[in-house]
Amino acid sequence: MSKEKKFLPLFDRVLVERFAAEKTTKGGIMIPEKAQERVLKAIVVAVGPGTRTDKGYVKQMSVTVGENVLLPEYGGTKVVLEDQEYFLFRDGDILGKFED
Numbered sequence: 001m002s003k004e005k006k007f008l009p010l011f012d013r014v015l016v017e018r019f020a021a022e023k024t025t026k027g028g029i030m031i032p033e034k035a036q037e038r039v040l041k042a043i044v045v046a047v048g049p050g051t052r053t054d055k056g057y058v059k060q061m062s063v064t065v066g067e068n069v070l071l072p073e074y075g076g077t078k079v080v081l082e083d084q085e086y087f088l089f090r091d092g093d094i095l096g097k098f099e100d
Contacts, residue, residue, distance in 0.1 A: 009048035012091040016042035040071050068098040
């Protein structure tokens with residue numbers, strides 16, 4: 001069973017894996033860890049079923065598994081599954097999607 005199948009978000013939450021920060025410049029200079037920029041791009045690993053409206057209908061999620069998304073600079077809940085770091089955001093907190 002894969003990691004993303006072991007953890008399923010509830011309601012309108014989205015589990016994402018951030019892309020790795022650049023560790024060297026284009027010229028080959030190593031960037032210290034404290035000077036690395038926070039990576040705002042991530043891939044969606046799992047999504048919850050969505051929230052229910054007042055009439056009982058499930059509101060559809062705006063992202064699907066496998067999409068590349070833009071995250072806010074701050075926020076999200078850190079989740080560690082099998083030594084891999086993921087972040088949990090609400091669907092409404094995700095700023096946008098990248099087209100392939």
